[in-house]
Amino acid sequence: MTAHILAQLMDSSVLDAAAVARFRALLQREGRDLPTMVRQGEQTPLSWFGEVFDDLDADQAATMGYAAGEQARLTSFTPLSLPLVSAANIHEALRLLAFLPLIANVLTARFIDREDDVAIVLTASSGDPILDRFPVFYCAAALMRLLRLLASEPLDLVIHIAWPQPAGFDQHPECQAGRLRFDAPLHHIVVPRSTLLADCRFADPIAYQTELTTLQDRMVTLGATHDITERVRHLVDTQHSLIAIDDAARQLHMTVSTLKRRLSEANTSFRALRESVLKDRAMLLLTGTSLSLESIASALGYSDLANFSHAFKRWTGTAPGAFRKGLTAASVRCESSGMD
Incomplete structure (x- = not known):
């Protein structure tokens, strides 16, 4: 994930002081400067979470990822921020999921057309089934939050997670509303076709197309x-x-x-x-x-x-x-x- 997300996480209430101190010690050990990493749009290894939380379990990784995603900002995804804000509608905003590897190279998205909706399949590939929880749950929460910030009307979308429901999620508003579901055959987001056409607040077609070309070029350099x-x-x-x-x-x-x-x-x-x-x-x-x-x-x-x-x-x-x-x-x- 991008260093911007780590910096935001360390500055939030998601991590306690001891965890923040361990991250700072890890950065010092690796000879890395987080502000510099943020400015240069670098990614931070997901394995660092395994080092900082040596007893991390699946529910903790999921809870931490979702809590971090709920605090995502439109500026959290450095290379995707401008095209995201510039999108004319939800379809254009979701199209940017194809460029997820630019901000989290352990997560990819694919679009599958169905009768009445589009299913966006998310695949995590860190090689660690526990650490995979963080980017998937982060993406789920961040999408819910950011699309609501962008859309000019209420949205109808449901996120399905293939893993069992983590402890404590039964009281979460998104779960109770049926917008976050578990034990699915695979991780996917269901977006009705009518929702794809919902307008975004800050549309700028020229900026969007310009940034889209830049993103495509950056993907090639991967x-x-x-x-x-x-x-x-x-x-x-x-x-x-x-x-x-x-x-x-x-x-x-x-x-x-x-x-x-x-x-x-x-x-x-x-x-x-x-x-x-x-x-x-x-x-x-x-x-x-x-x-x-x-x-x-x-x-x-x-x-x-x-x-x-x-x-x-x-x-x-x-x-x-x-x-x-x-x-x-x-x-x-x-x-x-x-x-x-």
Whole structure:
């Protein structure tokens, strides 16, 4: 995450004095000056939280991340701040999530269209399942806060977290209102299409487009490893059939061997990326739409339901029909519990 976020966190009530002192000692040990890091837009390693809080558990990481996100400001995300403020509508503001790696290189976002809404899938990749809680919960809280600051009307969006509900969240207003939910198949934000068109208060189209170009250039400078994985994911996401690696390589203007090598350098493969994208899309189509299983199989590029069912069961251990029924039953239980 950016040094700006760490500086803001250390200056807030989220951390106690002892934790702030440990962060200052860590910065001194590393020979780093936080104000300089903020000015230069540097990122701070998420692993520092593991050092400062050596007994950090999942609930604590989630609670700390969410509390920090609730204090986010429009100026908290140095490279994204100006385009965020300049966005004409919520769709343009959310489009900036594609540039999350510029402020938190352990978090990425992908957009998946559904019948009545758009689902934005969040993926954390720090390699530590406990530390992953911080950026995901920070993003959830910061989005709720910042979009409300920007929007000219009340917003209708729901954030789904794949992990269980942390201790103490049952009394949180967002949870009680149903805008923050847990035990989802994957982390995702559901935004109705009508909400995407909601106007923002400070629209400046020229500034937005100028900054968008700058952000795109900065993403390229992150390096070919990040760029190629995201390009492959996007390519798979936009196909109406199951794209093969030779077709992908041709559309990416490289040889198959070059594509394989660059993905290997990113510690992944074409098949792994393709299946990851298809799995996410399948779960979200089963979760948030009334499409038949046959229609979902076709939308994902499978020639028939049997092939899709076989693949989905291999990914999740559950047949797609049973997966959908399980989610429906869980939703009914949650609604009944909320009415009690």
